[in-house]
Amino acid sequence: MVEIKNLTKKYGDKLAVDNISFSVPKGEILGFLGPNGAGKSTTMNILTGYLSCTSGEVKIDGYDILDNPIEAKKRIGYLPEHPPLYMDMTVSEYLDFVYELKGATEDKKEHLDKIMEAVKITDVKDRLISNLSKGYKQRVGLAQAMVGSPEVLILDEPTVGLDPKQIIEIRDVIKKLGKDHTVILSSHILQEVNAICERVIIINNGRLVASDTAENLGKSISNENKFQLRVAGDERTILDALENIAGIKYIKSLGRKETGSIDFIIEAEPNMDVRTPIFNALAQNSLPILAMQAMDLSLEDIFLEVTQNPAEIDAVYESVSEDEVEMVASVSDSAETETQDDEPEAKTEIAEDVKITEDMPAAECAETAAEEEETADSNIDDSAAEEKEEGDPS
Amino acid sequence: MKAIFRREFKAYFRSPIGFIFLAAFFFYASLMFVFINLNSQTTLMKYFFSNISLIFIFVIPILTMRTFAEEKKSKTDQLLLTAPVKISGIVLGKFFAAVCVLLIAVVATMFYILVLNSYGEPVFSEIFIGYLGLFLMGTFFISIGLFLSSLTQSQVIAAVSTLAIIFFLWFSSSLNFQFSNMMDGAFHWLGVTLDWLIEFLAINNRFTDFTLGVLNFVPVFYFVSLTALFLLLTVRVIEKRRWK
Secondary structure (H helix, E strand, O other), X not given: OEEEEEEEEEEOOEEEEEEEEEEEOOOOEEEEEOXXXXXXXXXXXXXXXXXXXXXXXXXXXOEEOOOOHHHHHHOEEEEOOOOOOOOOOEHHHHHHHXXXXXXXXXXXXXXXXHHHHHOOOHHHOOOEHHHOOHHHHHHHHHHHHHOOOOOEEEXXXXXOOOOHHHHHHHHHHHHHHHHHOEEEEEEOOHHHHHHXXXXXXXXXXXXXXXEEEHHHHHHHOOOOOEEEEEEEOOHHHHHHHHOOOOOEEEEEEEEOXXXXXXXXXXXXXXXXXXXXXXXXXXXXXXXXEEEEEEOXXXXXXXXXXXHOOHHHHHHHHHHHHHHHHHHHHHHHOOOHHHHHHHHHHHHHXXXXXXXXXXXXXXXXXXXXXXXXXXXXXXXHHHHHHHHHHHOOOO | OHHHHHHHHHHHHHOOHHHHHHHHHHHHHHHHHHHHHHOOOOOOOHHHHHHHHHHHHHHHHHHHOHHHHHHHHOOOHHHHHHOOOOHHHHHHHHHHHHHHHHHHHHHHOOHHHHHHHHHOOOOHHHHHHHHHHHHHHHHHHHHHHXXXXXXXXXXXXXXXXXXXXXXXXXXXXXXXXXXXXXXXXXXXXXXXXXXXHHHHHOHHHHHHHHHOOOXXXXXXXXXXXXXXXXXXXXXXXXXXXXXX
């Protein structure tokens, strides 16, 4: 459905997209991952014909975007990074305009009503777009892409600016759309891609660094054997109790996060479930487990995996993960003072991180560090959202 | 093109811009009509036309400044340029929307002919040719405004540069043959060329024919072809943006 061959884009001397090739079959949902500035938006802008590539070719359903732009564009619905909304129009006026602009042939009222229902903007349809909140604007942008039922939907960070509940709703909408559309979706949030996409492409510095199904990608770097533990008691006693459990790769103490308890990161050997032995060992020593949580992988973890050389991975891994635990801890802590205490620590961790990844160019490091903070934030949102969905916070 | 035309036309009256344009135009036009025609009790609209075209210098930029500059700034151009429409369709849609607002302004002042008709005997053919000239010149200014708006993201820059260029075109006729007098000797050829260029660009020289009620092919062709040229340039600028 979508074919991209040797796509290259230069802005002056700067190489924004470097020889990317991939294709998306009909009905697939493809996730497009990468940190800010990796070339995601540029690639999407080229796919939709907004920008031209320096070399390479893009074909939508067999139509070249440069040679036959009208036919190709008819098949694309595009939600850019900033939703292209006219602030002086009401939602329904705007969708009317998009309908006419695209020369759609569906029954107008029915078609637009259906779309507004799907993204839940029916109740704001007579309001001026300038008065809508960011989440609503984002949804109007998504609605705009759906007008005319194009076969290919290209969505640039469709869930940015939405609250967790809305994120889940929009993901469901996209999933539904994926049944009879080809969807290309960019994101820097792994959970999102995991939840929606069948296949994932990771790009960095304009280059394609990984391409696989979400499942495989998850498996190859999966860390289901790594989790965070909070135990009430003295650090020494706890470590003694855990010492003799078979299958633990390492235990790392994170120190005190809550009065009278210690936090640990524990990683088990592959294919070993050490949770029960840990529970038993601690229970025997009357050391109550206050929390045990699997560690979510952020895009950065995967990203560093695929972009770093193997020797560095472990080191980077640890500090990134710690950073994340820090964030998780600050969320679960009810006392606000403690949250504040955590912050400087988090910062030093990031600084360390940057030191470790010395081999990367300086600018890139800074970017990665900034990105980490951001992603860690969204991870929290996400995990909170997912917990809500399951209805079982533990 | 139709969708863009309709959106643009409505947008003029959704914001105050369309109303400000019309109000400013009507105020000045009526003022001129009262002073030039009613006070001096003449049915000749010659001076009315040459005066009223002056207001175009100031109000046309209001009409054209936001056309492309705003789209670029608010990134709504991404919608237009990724929709299955030709760039020429986008440019023409915006052009005709502005031209329609202009047409409303120009046609509404035809009310003055009725006033003249009830007190005297105006020569209708002369007056209509004058109106045609006014309209053609307006569309030419609009095409300049569209072009300059497509070059920038800032409405202010678009408006000011449009004003400056129209202003120059308007007053350049009063510079007649200054350069060849000024530049003697080695640079005389340059002075002659500049004079020729200014003579060519001077809008007044083309417009005077219309105000006198003379319908010539040359000035009509002058305005229509230059309008087409600037619209073409606008299309090229927008096309080129993709390749930056």
